[in-house]
Structure formats: C-alpha cells, structure tokens
Ligand SMILES: C=C(O[C@@H]1C=C(C(=O)O)C=C[C@H]1O)C(=O)O
C-alpha cells in the first residue's frame with residue numbers, strides 16, 4: 099500500500115494526466131492457491147474471470163472482475179484494434195517499482211468470417227479484459243494486484259473499496275475448505291454430426307488430391323449434458339491435476355466458460371526472445387511403457403504424420419525468418435507426450451526484430467497449418483464450406499500480455515465451452531491427401547479425452 103491514487107496524479111513522465119487513468123498496485127497476499135482465489139471470485143464475479151497456467155508451470159495467472167474489457171468486431175483490424183486500445187491504456191498507467199506489470203488476458207476467435215452462431219455469443223472476434231484483481235504465481239511467490247481504470251474523479255475512494263473486496267477474497271481463498279473436486283454426472287453424450295464429419299473428411303481428401311490445397315484441418319464437436327450445473331473452479335481443478343504437461347486456460351464470458359488443456363504454444367515473447375512450437379501429427383499413448391515407445395517410434399517415422407507436421411514447420415519457419423534474427427529450428431521433430439496423446443514436436447525460437455511485438459506474431463502465425471491448413475488462403479474457405487460447426491474460440495489464440503510487452507498465447511485446442519449443465523467439446527485433425535476418415539475420427543476421440551475426463555465423461559478405449 100504504497101501510493102494513494104488520486105484522479106489527477108502526475109504521470110511517470112512528469113506530465114499532468116487527465117481523462118483516462120490506469121492504476122495498479124500489488125499487495126502482499128502471502129501464500130495463496132491460484133484456484134482457490136479463482137473460486138473466491140465465484141459469487142460476485144462469475145462470468146468475468148480467467149485462469150492460466152503455462153506448460154512448465156512457472157506461471158499461473160488468475161483474473162477476477164473486469165477493470166476494463168477490450169474487444170473488437172473488426173474481422174480485418176482486430177489485432178491492431180486490441181494493440182491500439184492496450185497501448186492507450188498503458189500510456190496512462192501509474193505504477194511504482196514494486197508493482198507487477200498489469201496483464202491483459204483473452205483471445206481472438208478462430209475465424210471471424212466463419213458463420214457465427216449463438217453458441218459463441220459473448221466471444222467477439224477479439225475479447226480481452228484487464229482484471230480488476232490479478233493474481234500471478236511465479237518464482238515460488240504469489241502476487242495479487244488491484245487494477246483500476248477510471249475516467250472519474252473518485253479514484254482514491256474506488257481504490258479503497260477494491261482493496262477491501264480484494265482482502266476479503268484473499269481471506270476466503272486462504273480459509274476455504276477445499277475437498278477434492280467432484281466431477282459432474284454426465285447424463286448424455288451427443289455426437290452431433292458424426293456422419294457429416296466423416297463425409298467432410300472424405301470430401302476434403304478429394305479436394306486435396308485434386309490439388310486445391312495440401313493440408314486442411316477439419317474439426318467436429320460433441321455435446322455433453324450433466325445432471326446439474328457444473329462448477330468452473332472444480333472443472334479447472336480436475337483438469338489442472340490431470341494434465342500436468344499442458345497449458346491450462348479458462349476464459350469466462352457471462353454464463354459461459356471456455357476452457358481447455360492444450361500442449362500447443364502459439365508464441366511467447368520473454369525478455370526479447372520469441373518462442374513457438376510446431377505441434378502436429380498424433381498417436382495415442384500406449385497402455386504399457388513398451389507399447390508407448392513403439393507407438394511413438396512409429397509416429398516419428400510415419401510419412402502421413404510427418405507430412406502433416408512438415409507443413410507447420412515450414413510455415414512457422416517462414417514467419418520467424420521474416421520477423422527474427424538468429425532463428426533456431428532443429429533438423430527433425432521429436433515426441434511431445436502428454437497424458438492422453440503423443441505428438442510430433444519441433445520447437446522454434448528467434449530474436450524478434452525491434453519493430454515486431456507479440457501481437458504481430460499472433461496475427462502472422464494464426465492459424466498455422468496445425469489448425470488451418472496449407473496454403474492458408476485455400477484452406478480457410480474449405481473449412482468454412484466443409485465443417486458443419488462454428489469454431490468460435492476453439493483452435494484460436496488465447497493468452498496474456500503485460501504492459502511491458504511480454505506475454506504468451508497458446509492454441510486453444512483440447513477445449514470445451516461450458517454453460518450451466520452442458521458442455522460442447524471440440525477436436526479436429528490435419529487432413530492430407532492420404533488421410534482415412536475413420537482413422538481421423540478415432541484421432542478426434544483421443545483429443546477429446548483430456549476435457550472429457552475432467553468433465554466426468556466416459557473415455558473410449
Ligand atoms: C486440431 C487439433 O490438434 C491439432 C492437430 C493434430 C493432428 O492432426 O495430428 C495435432 C495437434 C494439433 O496441431 C485438436 O486437438 O483439435
């Protein structure tokens with residue numbers, strides 16, 4: 099509690115700041131479970147929260163309440179729109195040395211030109227929020243910040259009110275009884291358009307063989323119904339415990355929670371370095387260690403999966419070579435093994451040119467051929483025509499950025515949209531000339547497993 103924000107504070111540049119104000123203050127919260135803090139926001143802030151864990155678990159982020167939302171409906175200019183709004187906010191940011199940089203959390207829809215449906219109402223083409231209360235766990239420490247965006251004259255009183263709310267949530271999170279999370283009772287699973295999906299894959303292989311594209315990712319969805327409404331914090335708790343090797347994300351909007359456990363990084367900017375990964379080509383995990391090894395070896399040498407993978411390496415390589423110095427790409431893929439699936443994996447890194455920021459990378463990379471196809475201009479129209487569903491935020495960039503230009507976006511796969519007593523799960527796969535519909539169908543089941551398990555669903559196989 100170092101400074102007392104007042105409406106006409108002198109900004110760090112020494113000039114008088116009027117109009118929009120952005121204050122942040124980090125308070126000492128002691129030890130705190132990020133998921134308990136998320137849960138403590140349930141009563142007052144449900145529908146305005148987010149949750150994030152990176153893949154190596156060196157960072158966990160929780161956002162509760164919206165100090166401000168940044169959205170864009172512009173199909174073309176959405177990345178620039180978000181950048182402009184965020185820069186404007188950051189230009190009036192008042193913080194002291196010990197205060198953590200505030201974060202913006204959210205994502206972009208997969209394809210604003212896809213037929214939008216009611217299913218994704220509340221998730222516009224760009225949907226971001228600066229949290230009112232922000233928890234960051236890193237380096238073994240937990241920080242809680244209060245963010246306030248205001249144009250009013252009552253910043254000091256507003257801040258005081260937020261401090262009280264924050265302290266009571268921290269207290270609640272520290273003392274709450276946390277029994278192992280219950281899983282919902284699944285009453286029905288509806289495969290929606292199974293035959294449409296098989297037909298679409300067949301059709302797309304035909305179009306690829308005819309030379310219209312080289313690779314196109316086709317997805318499908320299944321609908322789960324529960325006996326009663328599922329609780330976001332319990333679902334995330336289960337997923338976090340079960341998917342130790344994945345990113346975990348949860349993004350609320352009104353009565354909906356979009357969440358998932360994805361192994362795929364889109365891009366991270368950390369201390370002047372850009373990092374990404376090519377993740378494409380899949381096989382299930384083996385029941386025994388030796389079966390697992392055999393399956394993995396088979397994947398590493400399978401021409402169809404290698405071709406799925408290579409399109410991604412080549413496209414990401416092109417973007418990195420034009421945006422970075424010192425690009426490093428290993429000569430061949432290795433295996434990435436997560437709880438339910440193994441993938442071909444090629445990490446890529448570089449030193450970004452000074453004129454490129456995180457959103458430049460997100461815009462250029464999304465969608466990579468891991469979720470779109472090759473070439474992108476041919477693949478996206480085929481997806482719009484062949485896929486009988488609205489991807490919404492499935493397969494899209496979801497993540498965070500801070501006021502200092504650091505941040506990370508994951509590719510939102512292994513994901514579902516939860517609303518009340520139902521959830522829709524999404525999964526797809528890369529279709530190439532020699533893909534077989536039934537095999538791709540089986541591969542989607544493997545990809546449903548992480549969210550299906552967290553939601554109490556029955557796993558096939
Ligand atoms: C499309 C998904 O995953 C993508 C497709 C993969 C494949 O077809 O082998 C593998 C990883 C991801 O790039 C998904 O999980 O829904």
Ligand SMILES: [Mg+2]
Nearest residue numbers: 379380527528
């Ligand atoms: Mg595949």
